[in-house]
Amino acid sequence: MSSDLTAPLRDRVLGALAARTPLAIRAGGSKAFHGRAVQGEALDVLGHAGIVEHAPTELVVTARCGTPLAELEAALAAHGQMLPFEPPHFGPGGTVGGMVASGLSGPRRPWGGSVRDAVLGVQVLTGGGEVLRFGGQVMKNVAGYDVARLLAGSLGSLGVILEVSLKVLPRPAKEITLVQEADHATALARLAAWQGRAWPLSASLHDGERLWLRLSGTHAGVNAARDALGGEELADTTLWTEARDQRLAFFQTGRPIWRLSLPPATPMPDLPGSWLVEWGGAQRWLISDAPAALIRAAASLAGGHATLCRGHDGTDEVFQPLPAPLMALHRRLKASFDPHGILNPGVMYAEL
Amino acid sequence: MASSPPMSLTADFLAALHAAVPGRVLTGAEACRPYECDGLSAYRQTPDAVALPETVEEARAILRLCHEHGVPVVARGAGTGLSGGALPVQGGLLLGMAKFNRILQIDAANRSARVQPGVRNLAISEAAAAHGLYYAPDPSSQIACSIGGNVAENSGGVHCLKYGLTVHNVLSATILTIDGELLTLGSQALDGPGLDLLALFTGSEGLLGVIVEVTVKLLPRPERAQVLLAAYDDVEKAGAAVAAIIAAGVIPAGLEMMDNPAIRAAEAFVHAGYPEDAAAILLCELDGSNAEVSEEILRVRQLLLDSGATEVRTAQDEAQRMKFWAGRKNAFPAVGRLSPDYYCMDGTIPRQHLAHVLREIERLSDEYGLKVANVFHAGDGNLHPLILYDANRPGELEKTEEFGRRILELCVEVGGTVTGEHGVGVEKLDAMCSQFAAPELRQFMAVKAAFDPAGLLNPGKAVPTLHRCAEAGRMHVHGGALPFPEIPRF
Numbered sequence: 010m011s012s013d014l015t016a017p018l019r020d021r022v023l024g025a026l027a028a029r030t031p032l033a034i035r036a037g038g039s040k041a042f043h044g045r046a047v048q049g050e051a052l053d054v055l056g057h058a059g060i061v062e063h064a065p066t067e068l069v070v071t072a073r074c075g076t077p078l079a080e081l082e083a084a085l086a087a088h089g090q091m092l093p094f095e096p097p098h099f100g101p102g103g104t105v106g107g108m109v110a111s112g113l114s115g116p117r118r119p120w121g122g123s124v125r126d127a128v129l130g131v132q133v134l135t136g137g138g139e140v141l142r143f144g145g146q147v148m149k150n151v152a153g154y155d156v157a158r159l160l161a162g163s164l165g166s167l168g169v170i171l172e173v174s175l176k177v178l179p180r181p182a183k184e185i186t187l188v189q190e191a192d193h194a195t196a197l198a199r200l201a202a203w204q205g206r207a208w209p210l211s212a213s214l215h216d217g218e219r220l221w222l223r224l225s226g227t228h229a230g231v232n233a234a235r236d237a238l239g240g241e242e243l244a245d246t247t248l249w250t251e252a253r254d255q256r257l258a259f260f261q262t263g264r265p266i267w268r269l270s271l272p273p274a275t276p277m278p279d280l281p282g283s284w285l286v287e288w289g290g291a292q293r294w295l296i297s298d299a300p301a302a303l304i305r306a307a308a309s310l311a312g313g314h315a316t317l318c319r320g321h322d323g324t325d326e327v328f329q330p331l332p333a334p335l336m337a338l339h340r341r342l343k344a345s346f347d348p349h350g351i352l353n354p355g356v357m358y359a360e361l
Numbered sequence: 362m363a364s365s366p367p368m369s370l371t372a373d374f375l376a377a378l379h380a381a382v383p384g385r386v387l388t389g390a391e392a393c394r395p396y397e398c399d400g401l402s403a404y405r406q407t408p409d410a411v412a413l414p415e416t417v418e419e420a421r422a423i424l425r426l427c428h429e430h431g432v433p434v435v436a437r438g439a440g441t442g443l444s445g446g447a448l449p450v451q452g453g454l455l456l457g458m459a460k461f462n463r464i465l466q467i468d469a470a471n472r473s474a475r476v477q478p479g480v481r482n483l484a485i486s487e488a489a490a491a492h493g494l495y496y497a498p499d500p501s502s503q504i505a506c507s508i509g510g511n512v513a514e515n516s517g518g519v520h521c522l523k524y525g526l527t528v529h530n531v532l533s534a535t536i537l538t539i540d541g542e543l544l545t546l547g548s549q550a551l552d553g554p555g556l557d558l559l560a561l562f563t564g565s566e567g568l569l570g571v572i573v574e575v576t577v578k579l580l581p582r583p584e585r586a587q588v589l590l591a592a593y594d595d596v597e598k599a600g601a602a603v604a605a606i607i608a609a610g611v612i613p614a615g616l617e618m619m620d621n622p623a624i625r626a627a628e629a630f631v632h633a634g635y636p637e638d639a640a641a642i643l644l645c646e647l648d649g650s651n652a653e654v655s656e657e658i659l660r661v662r663q664l665l666l667d668s669g670a671t672e673v674r675t676a677q678d679e680a681q682r683m684k685f686w687a688g689r690k691n692a693f694p695a696v697g698r699l700s701p702d703y704y705c706m707d708g709t710i711p712r713q714h715l716a717h718v719l720r721e722i723e724r725l726s727d728e729y730g731l732k733v734a735n736v737f738h739a740g741d742g743n744l745h746p747l748i749l750y751d752a753n754r755p756g757e758l759e760k761t762e763e764f765g766r767r768i769l770e771l772c773v774e775v776g777g778t779v780t781g782e783h784g785v786g787v788e789k790l791d792a793m794c795s796q797f798a799a800p801e802l803r804q805f806m807a808v809k810a811a812f813d814p815a816g817l818l819n820p821g822k823a824v825p826t827l828h829r830c831a832e833a834g835r836m837h838v839h840g841g842a843l844p845f846p847e848i849p850r851f
Contacts, residue, residue, distance in 0.1 A: 066604040067711050067742075089610055112557070119551060125560055126529050139800050147709040148741040149526065149781035151515045151564045152789070152796055153824065154808050158528065158560035166556075179610030201470045205493060207581045207650055230653030270550040274470035291551045312549025329554040334542040338811065339556055345807035357555065 011059025013073070015132075015140060015171060021052060022169070022351070023138040031354050034165040036075050037102030040111050044164050044356045046323025054106055054169060060084055061172060062146075069129060069146050071174040074106025081105055085177055093121035093178045095212075097253050106170050112162020115253035116212035116223070119204075119273070119288045125161035127176045133160060133168035136347025146174045165353040166361060167346040181225035183232075184211070186248065187240035191220040193277045193284070200289045201274040208234045214252050215286040216259065221248060252287065255319075259285045259294065265320035267295040267304055271313035278307040294318075305329055328357060336360065369452055370409045374430045378412060378454070381422040385460075387411040396455050399440045399447040400502070403758065404787055408435070408449035413457045417543065417573045420456070424571065425541040427454060433820050434539075436571045438479060438510035441502040443705065444786025446514060446566045446822055453820075456571065458509055464488050465574070472579045473532055473549065478509025478572045482516075485577060494579035497524035500782070501690065509572045515564030517782030519615045519689075522740030523648075526782070528563040530578045536562065536570035539813045549576060561808070566784050567819040569812040583648035586614060587658050588682045591670040592639035596620060599641040600715040602668035603739045606645065609664055611657060615646035616740035617689050620719065623696065623734040623747070624688075630695035633688030636672060643670075643739065644689055646682075692736045693747065700732070700749035704761050708772030709743045709781035721771050722746055729764045731757075743781035744772070770795050785823045794830035802827060 025032050031049030035041075058075035065088040072081055078098055085091055095115030096108045109131075114123045130144030133156075144150055144157030160170055191199060196215040203210060209226035222238065223246070224231045235242065251257045260266065269278070273290030282297025297304065301317065308315035314329035321327060331339065339361055343350065355361065379386050387393050388410045397405045414420040427434045433453035440447055449455045461477035464484065468474070469492040474485050482503040486495040499518035500506055506516070512534055515527045524530070533547035547559035562569055593599040599618055606613065619627065620641050628635045635642055643665070647657045658675065665673045676682040688695075696703050710718050719735060726733045732749040746768055750761040769779040769792040779785070779792040793802075805824045809816065825833075 064711065064713065066607045067713060068607060069711075112552075122525065122529060123552065125557055126525065135804070139804075141801050141804055143801065145776065145778050146711060147777050147781070149517050149521055149709045149738070149743040150778040151526075151782060151784050152778045152780050152793060153785070153801070153805055154569075155515070155528065155560050155564050156804065156808070159557055161560070162552075162557055178612065179607075182610065205469065205472060205581050207583050209650070209653070226649070227653045227656045229656040230650050233650055233652035270548070270552050272468070272471040272473070272549045274468075288551065314548055314550065314554045316554070331555050332544075334538075335544050335555065335558075338538075338544070338558070341811035342556065342558075342808065345804070345811045 012056055014054075014057040015134070018052070018054060018057060018169065018171070019134055019138060019140060022134055022136070025050065025351050026136070026138050026349060029349055029351065031351050034169055034353055036104040036107050037077070039099040039102040040107050040113070042319060043111055043113070045327050045359070047353050047356050049354065052169070055104065057171060063088070065090060067146070068177050069174055070177050071146060071172060072105045073172050074104060074170050076105040078103040078105060078108055086180070089180050090177045091180050092175065093127055094118055094124050095121065095253060096124065097255070099254055105173060109161050109170050109173050110163060110165050116214070116249050116287060119291055120211050121178065125158045128157050128161045128173060129176055130174040131157040131160050131170055132172040134171055135168040136349065136352040140171065144174070148176060164356045166343055166357050168352065181211070183228045184223060184225045184246070185231055185235060186243040186246045187222045187224065187235065187238060188243055189220045189222070189240035190218065191215065193217055193286070196220040196286065197274060197276070197290050203238065204273065204289050208238065210289065212249055213287060213289050214248065217284060223249060257285070259283070259296070260319070262296050263320065264296050264298060266318045267297060268316045268318050269293040269295060269304070269308045269313060270316070271308060271311045275311040275313070278311065280304060280307055301326070326359070331358070370432060370454070371430065374426065374432055375410065377426050378410065378423065381426060382412050382414050382419050385413040385415070387413075393455070396437065396440070396449060396457065399437070399442040399445060401443050401445040401786065401788055404445040404448050406449045406451060408455035409452060411455045411457055413460055415460045417537070420571060420573055421537055421541045421543065423454070423456060424537055424539055427817055428540050428815070431815065431817065433817050435819050436513070436567045438507035438513070439481065439505050441506040442510060442514060442786065443707070443783040444780070444788040446784050446786035446819070448787050450820055458571070459507070461509070461573065467492065469494065471549070473576050474579055475574065475576045476508055478512070478575060479507050482506050482508055482511055489579050490582070493582050495582050496577050497530050497580050498527050501693070508575050508577065512563055512572055512575055513565065513567050514784040515782070517743065519617060519738060521738065521743070522616060523612050523614050524580070528560055531559065531563060531575060532578055533576040534559055534562060534572050535574040536572050538570050539815070539817050543573070544570070564784070566786065566823040568809055568823055569818065571818070583614070584650045585654045586646055586648040586682065587654050588644055588646040588676045588685050589658065589662060589665060590674045590676070590685050591643045591645070591665040592636045592672040593641045593643070593669065594639065594671055596641045596719055597716040598669045599643050600712065602643060602665055602670065603712060605664050605668050606661060609660065611647075611661055613645050613661070613740060614648040615644065616738070617644040618642070618737040618739040619689060619692060620735040622732065623692050623736050626695040626699055626734055627688035627692050630698055631687045631691050633684055635688050639671065644685060689736065696734045696747045696749065701751040701753065704748040704750060704765055706746045706748070706765050706768050707743070707780050707783040708769050708777055709741070710772050710775050710777035712739065712742045714775040718744065718771055718775060722768060725764055725767055729760055731761060731764055738781070741781070742777065766792055787822055790825040790829060791833045793825050794833055799827055799830070802830070
């Protein structure tokens with residue numbers, strides 16, 4: 010399904026701008042749990058859909074925001090390609106726009122790059138009601154400020170991402186999963202050592218007892234790494250999509266789930282709760298009832314930050330608070346795109 | 362909007378500056394002349410004063426003074442930029458960051474390096490080598506250029522297809538704003554909270570803030586790198602070979618193309634053993650583990666033969682690999698030997714349009730009567746046409762610049778960009794008018810104002826004014842509507 014709703018979407022934003030009505034941007038709703046709750050009239054962008062262009066030998070795809078993620082991935086797979094950052098789907102409703110606006114990446118992220126790394130260009134509908142284009146469809150482009158990458162992970166707070174061009178990569182010729190026994194300290198030490206060598210790692214997961222590794226690359230490269238790294242080879246690899254979409258048993262809890270983004274070799278922080286470690290140590294999930302301030306302080310001390318991902322009611326602070334001068338800059342920057350603060354107000358921070 | 366700069370610095374300002382950085386303020390034409398230009402020497406302006414801070418506190422004091430006195434300030438690293446991004450402004454201060462030259466930490470376990478902005482690009486890889494790590498982006502000036510300048514320009518190099526630009530290899534930047542606030546963008550982890558200001562800041566050409574510390578990502582040094590050289594009797598076939606390699610699912614570490622004039626110039630200069638009768642050559646480098654490279658090198662060799670190469674050579678050892686690369690890496694100075702001057706362009710195009718763009722450049726070359734040699738980062742579409750000219754011939758520089766602008770307009774027409782890695786600086790302000798319409802330019806100015814409302818940081822660079830675009834007459838026509846309707850025309 011392909012349709013261009015640029016004009017009616019722009020009219021909606023201009024109307025809301027005139028009436029100063031806050032808008033809550035929504036497509037598939039698969040990531041509604043992410044970030045703070047937005048009070049506003051729904052702006053449904055699901056209908057603005059379709060793959061605009063896929064040039065396989067240019068390694069670039071351009072799609073509208075309402076395009077189902079599954080449709081985009083199928084189109085790439087037909088040419089042996091994939092999105093390098095392995096985006097979470099969180100159910101069948103996931104869309105291209107939500108993927109870029111949320112900025113969430115999956116298991117391949119430390120090796121394949123993030124969503125923003127893959128963004129080459131955008132068409133955006135600003136809170137001022139203007140349709141603007143930034144970046145383009147080429148990999149090397151330093152003309153003008155990199156607004157396209159700024160929009161990745163901006164949660165719709167600056168503009169409605171109408172269309173995006175992304176860098177894609179070939180799917181690896183071979184991919185295998187290994188599992189080894191290891192406690193937290195052993196797993197972190199192994200991951201630090203192995204990531205310091207050119208092994209073809211593409212995912213890691215550690216639950217405190219077992220370390221799962223995914224290797225991706227050429228046949229010979231993967232086989233050589235398998236023999237050197239050791240462990241049992243698993244036939245079932247659904248583990249990685251379950252980790253990607255937070256469907257592992259670990260995530261099935263009513264308690265708060267935190268995401269700690271840390272330098273990968275950071276020793277396990279002394280915080281109460283249960284841990285799941287991904288991204289070679291750089292992304293750690295923590296189920297814990299510990300006070301937010303304690304968790305954030307531990308993440309900050311290690312050089313990272315903490316996000317409250319699940320088990321909040323949308324009114325709490327979800328993301329690590331910013332120092333005052335940085336928040337002031339965020340507010341000025343938001344105002345430069347959305348002068349009357351009508352787009353997803355408060356989605357990232359209460360005062361933004 | 363920026364207020365018009367004072368014609369010269371006041372005695373009050375200079376006295377306060379001397380007090381803030383005692384002994385490290387230069388004034389007078391003689392002392393300041395070394396800072397009159399960067400790597401694009403066609404543009405020169407002697408700064409009114411140069412300040413050389415050694416600490417963050419000194420840099421902060423200087424910026425606060427500029428803010429207080431309304432003095433424009435241009436930050437400069439090693440001065441190797443190719444677009445005039447570090448060109449001083451009249452009535453302004455030049456802020457030399459070269460004394461920020463310490464590597465603060467190599468964190469092997471986390472594969473990162475925390476460095477001051479004046480550290481040379483190559484020095485980071487040299488310091489990381491003991492841990493088997495390196496910093497991937499390798500602009501051709503890497504022996505001299507500084508990491509602060511690399512972040513400001515979002516510098517590239519020959520390995521961008523596989524390893525990305527600077528923006529993909531920086532974890533965090535600590536910056537000073539014009540009013541002296543110290544902000545950390547990004548984090549020591551893979552992402553940071555809030556908007557991705559690190560992405561926005563990277564490549565902002567010194568207009569948003571001054572970098573005082575950078576944390577870069579380090580990568581494990583590949584076990585092995587091997588290069589293939591393929592010769593073609595037709596540029597189009599070489600372009601098709603590049604597409605065939607990508608379609609086969611191979612992402613080379615480097616993939617470079619040179620046309621016949623560039624091949625001949627390089628061969629005459631460094632004797633790399635290039636086939637001088639070839640219409641084009643491709644250099645394709647593969648890296649990774651021994652097992653990976655052994656497997657892929659055979660595949661790519663076959664792909665190159667199947668694509669109609671007249672000859673394919675595989676470098677057998679490191680010495681031969683360096684020799685294959687020597688020609689490409691010395692292509693600019695090699696071309697420089699053929700002509701009193703050359704002008705290096707930096708457009709990027711979708712690769713599928715390569716043959717068309719090269720034919721058009723050839724046609725323009727005839728039209729202007731100026732020779733061109735083309736080197737091409739074929740993997741990522743970044744084209745460097747080198748226009749040969751003689752600045753001593755009256756009118757030839759102007760003719761060359763016009764030729765260059767038409768090449769950049771051609772890049773925009775086929776869906777590309779006016780600058781792939783050198784930045785806009787002062788050089789490509791007019792070209793920006795063909796790539797961006799007034800609403801986009803206005804948004805750029807609004808972003809700038811969010812960081813620097815008085816427009817004191819590196820004014821007159823990177824983003825053209827709407828008046829300039831209207832006057833240049835090279836306007837972006839958007840949906841058939843007349844751009845810049847608010848500007849009177851006569």
